[in-house]
Amino acid sequence: MQNPIAVEPTPEQPSSHGETPITFNFDRPAKEIAEFVGLPEFPQCALGELVDIGGYTGVVVEIVKQSLKVKSAEGITMSYNMHGLKKIYGRSAPAPEPTPWSEPAPVVSSSSQNASPWATPPRVITEPNFDQPIKAMRVFAGRRDFPECALGEYVDIRGYAGVVVEIVDQSLEVKAPDGNTRSYGAAGLRKLFS
Secondary structure (H helix, E strand, C coil), rough: CCCCCCCEEEECCCCCCCCCCCCCCCCCEEEECCCHCCCCCHHHHHCCCCCCEECCCEEEEEEEEEEEEEEECCEEEEEEEEEHHHHHHCCCCCCCCCCCCCCCCCCEECCCCCCCCCCCCCCECCCCCCCCCECCCCCHHCCCCCHHHHHHEEECCCCCCEEEEEEEEEEEEEECCCCEEEEHHHHHHHHHCC
């Protein structure tokens, strides 16, 4: 698992609110601002994230009134109006409705040997599709049908990108294109991203 974001206070530059600003580690993949603007908790959900806004990459270091302050690795801070970002990068079509809990997830194979009668049978994707667009895990973690809705999806979990290839007893197995697989607890992902 990757290290958490490195945070260092920089007391020599107090913010307009008298708080100590925070600098962040830029050694991680930037996320498109479009991943955040459609979320109900925008702009707060973008705070501390390394984002790409029309080719300008930086960390969202502060939210002042209706603007996001984005600081680049070079130390240049740009301000972006949240309503302008929503207008430019917001979804033009409504988000798809979540599938009902009772609807079965796509199943390629299932092995229920040695499982208790109350355990959820594992669901497996044997041929992951790495050609689909990568989606932020927060797109799925807040849904009622999570983790089933993430099965087969190409997701980004804090810089680790892979396809959710298996769900076993509320644990997601995520396989990267290089073949490496990581396991994530659904409860932890829900807590982290919703």
